[in-house]
Amino acid sequence: MKAQTHTPVEIFMSCSFGFSLCKGWKKKMATRRVPDVVPPPSEDSERLKTAFRGWGTNEKTIIRVLGHRNANQRRKIRETYEQIYNESLIDQLHSELSGDFGKAVILWTYDPPERDARLANKALKSGKQRITQLQVIVEIACATSPHHLMAVRQAYCSLFDCSLEEDIFASNADLPVRKVLVGLVSSYRYDREVVDLNMANSEAAKLRDAIERKNLDHDDVVWILSTRNVSQLKATFECYHKNYGNNIYQDIKSCGNGILEAVLRVAIWCMDSPEKHFAEVIRASIVGLGTDEDSLTRAIVTRAEIDMMKIRGEYFNMNKTNLDDAVIGDTSGYYKDFLMTLLGARI
Amino acid sequence: MKAQTHTPVEIFMSCSFGFSLCKGWKKKMATRRVPDVVPPPSEDSERLKTAFRGWGTNEKTIIRVLGHRNANQRRKIRETYEQIYNESLIDQLHSELSGDFGKAVILWTYDPPERDARLANKALKSGKQRITQLQVIVEIACATSPHHLMAVRQAYCSLFDCSLEEDIFASNADLPVRKVLVGLVSSYRYDREVVDLNMANSEAAKLRDAIERKNLDHDDVVWILSTRNVSQLKATFECYHKNYGNNIYQDIKSCGNGILEAVLRVAIWCMDSPEKHFAEVIRASIVGLGTDEDSLTRAIVTRAEIDMMKIRGEYFNMNKTNLDDAVIGDTSGYYKDFLMTLLGARI
Numbered sequence: 284m285k286a287q288t289h290t291p292v293e294i295f296m297s298c299s300f301g302f303s304l305c306k307g308w309k310k311k312m313a314t315r316r317v318p319d320v321v322p323p324p325s326e327d328s329e330r331l332k333t334a335f336r337g338w339g340t341n342e343k344t345i346i347r348v349l350g351h352r353n354a355n356q357r358r359k360i361r362e363t364y365e366q367i368y369n370e371s372l373i374d375q376l377h378s379e380l381s382g383d384f385g386k387a388v389i390l391w392t393y394d395p396p397e398r399d400a401r402l403a404n405k406a407l408k409s410g411k412q413r414i415t416q417l418q419v420i421v422e423i424a425c426a427t428s429p430h431h432l433m434a435v436r437q438a439y440c441s442l443f444d445c446s447l448e449e450d451i452f453a454s455n456a457d458l459p460v461r462k463v464l465v466g467l468v469s470s471y472r473y474d475r476e477v478v479d480l481n482m483a484n485s486e487a488a489k490l491r492d493a494i495e496r497k498n499l500d501h502d503d504v505v506w507i508l509s510t511r512n513v514s515q516l517k518a519t520f521e522c523y524h525k526n527y528g529n530n531i532y533q534d535i536k537s538c539g540n541g542i543l544e545a546v547l548r549v550a551i552w553c554m555d556s557p558e559k560h561f562a563e564v565i566r567a568s569i570v571g572l573g574t575d576e577d578s579l580t581r582a583i584v585t586r587a588e589i590d591m592m593k594i595r596g597e598y599f600n601m602n603k604t605n606l607d608d609a610v611i612g613d614t615s616g617y618y619k620d621f622l623m624t625l626l627g628a629r630i
Numbered sequence: 631m632k633a634q635t636h637t638p639v640e641i642f643m644s645c646s647f648g649f650s651l652c653k654g655w656k657k658k659m660a661t662r663r664v665p666d667v668v669p670p671p672s673e674d675s676e677r678l679k680t681a682f683r684g685w686g687t688n689e690k691t692i693i694r695v696l697g698h699r700n701a702n703q704r705r706k707i708r709e710t711y712e713q714i715y716n717e718s719l720i721d722q723l724h725s726e727l728s729g730d731f732g733k734a735v736i737l738w739t740y741d742p743p744e745r746d747a748r749l750a751n752k753a754l755k756s757g758k759q760r761i762t763q764l765q766v767i768v769e770i771a772c773a774t775s776p777h778h779l780m781a782v783r784q785a786y787c788s789l790f791d792c793s794l795e796e797d798i799f800a801s802n803a804d805l806p807v808r809k810v811l812v813g814l815v816s817s818y819r820y821d822r823e824v825v826d827l828n829m830a831n832s833e834a835a836k837l838r839d840a841i842e843r844k845n846l847d848h849d850d851v852v853w854i855l856s857t858r859n860v861s862q863l864k865a866t867f868e869c870y871h872k873n874y875g876n877n878i879y880q881d882i883k884s885c886g887n888g889i890l891e892a893v894l895r896v897a898i899w900c901m902d903s904p905e906k907h908f909a910e911v912i913r914a915s916i917v918g919l920g921t922d923e924d925s926l927t928r929a930i931v932t933r934a935e936i937d938m939m940k941i942r943g944e945y946f947n948m949n950k951t952n953l954d955d956a957v958i959g960d961t962s963g964y965y966k967d968f969l970m971t972l973l974g975a976r977i
Binding site: 429430433436437440444445446447448449452458462465466469470471472473474475477502506509510511512 | 776777780783784787791792793794795796799805809812813816817818819820821822824849853856857858859
């Protein structure tokens with residue numbers, strides 16, 4: 284049996300937890316399960332407060348409540364909790380939880396734009412120019428909706444007293460890398476499927492020219508990647524492949540192993556097929572000795588409400604193993620339980 | 631008596647209409663008058679519908695209603711009118727009104743982000759590369775709030791099936807002009823007063839270097855002007871003046887009389903002192919034979935709710951005449967009445 288014949292849903296159905304798409308749970312491309320009848324936020328807040336009380340913390344309750352609520356419901360819980368108990372739910376989670384489990388729950392509980400603004404800030408302030416840091420910014424710029432990216436920029440200004448672009452500008456990344464990143468985060472792409480094939484051909488030629496000259500931060504490259512809508516860019520990448528015989532991703536790779544090449548590759552992948560990018564992020568976080576929990580958490584937390592079903596399918600196609608099995612094999616305790624909850628398991 | 635001793639409020643008080651800041655009307659830096667007790671939108675809608683009925687249109691009623699409502703109140707009127715009469719208020723204004731009066735009322739009735747998106751589109755589609763067209767885009771990018779600019783970009787995508795940046799990209803302006811414009815409209819500046827003087831000095835030096843080399847679309851210029859907050863930029867322009875003896879505005883002017891130099895001068899003016907820029911737009915629209923009604927309308931309609939009081943003061947300082955007298959002298963009929971209403975007169 285060829286792996287390619289599996290659809291994401293089949294992969295999902297065959298995953299090791301063996302859960303099924305049963306009545307009473309909503310599920311589409313997202314994996315986290317939200318019951319049809321959700322308790323009022325006051326009841327959820329009360330359950331969380333009870334979980335924090337006394338000796339130790341009832342982690343299972345926290346997973347059961349927060350792991351099964353969507354972003355809007357979590358926002359209401361945060362607001363209601365603060366109203367009832369006059370304290371911040373996030374602060375309380377910080378003081379009650381620790382380790383990778385704590386980090387994952389807190390990241391999940393933030394409003395998504397605030398979460399991503401914090402992830403971007405952490406990446407920029409880490410002092411490292413490694414692609415594992417900078418790709419976080421590319422993911423936010425290229426694999427989320429234009430509206431979400433705007434909300435992240437607004438949240439960034441509110442949280443850090445300067446704009447995201449200013450912090451990119453001030454980072455110690457090389458100038459061409461900063462130029463590309465500022466272009467990408469400043470974009471507000473048209474979000475419908477409109478494609479102009481002549482334009483795709485002409486812009487594929489401009490990209491080809493820049494690649495041949497190894498001039499990857501050329502204004503044309505930055506403009507094309509940061510202003511065109513995603514459908515248009517997919518058509519441009521297809522034209523590139525058709526007209527020049529090679530995948531643009533591979534051609535950029537052949538320009539060098541620098542951060543700039545890596546940033547552009549991630550940007551192209553995030554727009555062309557984000558599910559492949561995140562399947563690869565998860566694979567890279569798990570493969571070899573030790574686990575990169577921060578990357579694993581980020582990929583699952585940020586995509587659980589977007590396209591985790593597709594990522595699961597893509598993971599299987601790429602690695603011939605189940606994503607769920609891989610996560611179970613590399614994590615443990617409440618951290619594992621929480622991630623698996625976001626992946627759709629019944630914990 | 632030195633003109634400089636006049637404050638904007640004094641100028642306002644002495645203007646030819648002789649109206650005063652009386653009880654029952656709200657006024658700060660905006661000039662249009664909104665009564666303390668505003669009728670419900672259903673009543674305003676009914677008055678407008680009555681004004682449209684029968685032979686001819688009652689223009690005075692239209693001015694009395696729409697000219698005395700703020701953006702939020704106008705939005706409610708638009709929504710309520712559509713609910714009650716199952717027709718668009720804007721469409722109705724289009725069919726009932728004509729000429730400069732009609733254009734001004736319609737521009738005023740649009741939601742401000744939609745209004746500016748339409749102005750930007752008109753400027754880009756006019757086929758002219760003149761600064762009188764392109765400065766509209768610079769004004770939106772540099773003389774409005776970051777939040778408003780985002781809303782304009784969203785409105786642009788909704789209205790014109792592509793992003794504002796894409797249409798700038800596709801315009802027939804020169805490449806360096808398009809590069810600067812895309813940078814400016816993509817900005818989301820931090821909107822509080824935070825200034826780093828070391829940075830101001832260092833970035834003044836970068837701007838100086840680009841000006842000396844006549845390399846005005848250098849990445850540094852675009853980045854500085856499109857990412858820094860307005861207070862920081864004001865400090866940078868001050869440092870430039872202090873360190874190099876000349877005003878940056880004049881130094882850019884000395885680089886040439888091209889569109890690029892003009893775009894940069896407008897951008898700097900719009901950030902450094904928008905009231906001076908708009909006072910100059912009004913003066914230029916009035917001076918000489920004939921009137922540029924489109925520019926006059928735009929300046930008054932777009933700034934009446936922001937800083938028209940300051941513009942009026944600046945206009946007096948620059949021209950030693952009242953802005954109101956100038957508008958009255960160059961306009962007539964309902965068009966004059968409407969503009970004067972937005973300038974705070976009781977019509």
